[in-house]
Amino acid sequence: MLFFILGLIGILVIIYFIFVNFYPSFGGNVTNELQKSYSGSANFSNGKFKNVKNVPEDLGFWQTLGIARKFFFTKVPKGVPEEPIQVQKLDSAAIADYNSDTRMIWFGHSAFLLQISNKNILIDPMLSNVPAPHPLLGSGRFSKELPLQIEKLPQIDAVLISHDHYDHLDYESIRNLKHKVGHFYTPLGVGIHLRAWGVPQNKITELDWWEEQNFDGLKFVCTPAQHFSGRKINDRQSTLWSSWIIQSETENIFFSGDSGYANHFKEIGQKYGPFDFALMECGQYNESWPDIHMFPEETVQAGLDVKAKYIMPIHWGAFKLSLHSWTDPIERISKTAKELKVPLITPKIGEPIILDKFPEPKDTWWR
Template sequence: MIIGIIAGIVIAVGVAGVVFVNQPQFGRIPQGERLERIKKSPHYKDGQFRNLHATPMMTSGRGRLGALWDFVFKKAEGVRPQKEVPAVKTDLESIGREKNVLVWFGHSSYYIQLDGKRILVDPVFCSAAPLSFLNRPFAETDIYKPEDMPGIDYLVITHDHWDHLDYNTVVQLKERVGKVVCPLGVGEHFEYWGFDKARLVELDWFEDTVLDEGFLMHCLPSRHFSGRFLKSNQSLWASFLVEAPSQKIYMGGDGGYDTRFAEIGKKYPGIDLAILENGQYNEAWKYIHTMPGYLARAAKDLGAERYLTVHHSKYALARHRWDEPLKNAADLKEKDSLDVLMPVIGEVIYLD
């Protein structure tokens, strides 16, 4: 009797698990023609995408499960703010298209208006995890929703992690997006979610495309990984450089330091604004996120006119103090004498 009850519970849990991971928000692993294109990529080997440099994911010796245990159960001071994080709500529709602006929504989500085009990068307005309670936003930072977005010309996704690609957000934006620009393989999620394949601009590293007259998009490397559940690196992760008539803007995505910053700076001189990852780092995964000691080096390698740091101030995905990235950005400005933008969430930054 008891054995039968236990067996029933195990089966029920197993069935529930299978049903859960087959929900649409988990996306779909590339298949068919897309998979055949992926197999031809020079960055795809032995069944997965690879970084340009050897990149151990975990460096603490404890592995991913050990790191997850520490994240859930190990206490750390100041990981979440005790007070509300400063933020303002801007009516994006009221900003004239002729104005070149940037609005940061916290973490890695931001909106750019550039030479009449509207660009939305890594929007996460609903949930940054499979279960929303696993990754709660800080108080008063979750003030923007999909319905607050105007019509978007280019939706740019740097990789498919939950804190950069939010199923509920992009599905709600589907009818208001012109083109989706993403790394190779990520388009599988969008096609599975009902996006027209003709609207997907899917690029491998070092590929580029003309989005519209005067708008050239370069897909460039990052040093990171991908995946929405158990199977990693089936789609690519990337940074992007958009060359518009008036400005060049580099969108760094996630990734640890390596030679790519200097190589990009040399190949594409005159970058007007570089948007760099700064936050959710840890010595246990020091190669896949930019550690504070390398932030200034990455910025100087790129040689941009101005900088904005992101990947902070909304979620706690690491054990550093929540405001440490803000101090890192202040150090770039004060100690390294770089022109660093430090807006609050929702503030309009004029790019001209």
């Protein structure tokens, strides 16, 4: 029996290494040479990127196994919608020909199309059905379709990526998008995955926290977040994570990426606020990982910290990646925002929103 168990473990280890090394969705690997190039970053030490606070803690094998067991085997009431979410469909020609006021279109979770200054900007374009290295390793999207399929998207001037987790950086999405994207902007290290997937080096710019990049009349600022990175067992913290600021001559927009609540929100607000609009993480939280994802009440406070005139909850409405009901994020943030008198924007997936003409909430569509 002992030899059988050891043999089975050996076979599984071999299968894992074959899978990781030959299946493309895992992306690239940070080399020693690249690590040396990161040594000038205040966020990099001992071969890994780090948060300002010493989080998240490194969990032992049994702790990790316990969390995994809880995640996969706990029955969550209303963890997914009873029926597929209905999204607002978009007309490809109307999207391609748009040249009016700045607007944003939510594709669910943290994926957005931003149309600003006659440019198309994609943010964290996870547009596949399952946020996992293989479709059999995760649960599917809450909606049967996207507002607009990838092949019908117009030419994309720039893509902003916050970090390398599967629900934000997706191999299939990048593979299908790369031929129509002008330039990719990522935190330090994330470009290794893009290069592994065939994106030319000259179309990738990697930034450290607080670095700015001008892009044809726009300014992108890579700003801090409190999170982590990694696409496989042995590359945790090998690439940086971030939030983003997008500025035009008239607009100032903040995208939180994934982040636990911490002082960096106040620092961002002091340096770059106030913001016309803030896309704020609100979903996939749990008491087992409080430092890397915000609870809805913290999301509202973070919106106040960055001095946002309006906030929109993101990182919910598309996938089950935690143990709360699928509507818990939006119900809790709606309650807290009302109590604190914070203007909240809650569009349907696919509903265009104009930044200087925010609609009044018409209905609680998630109910």
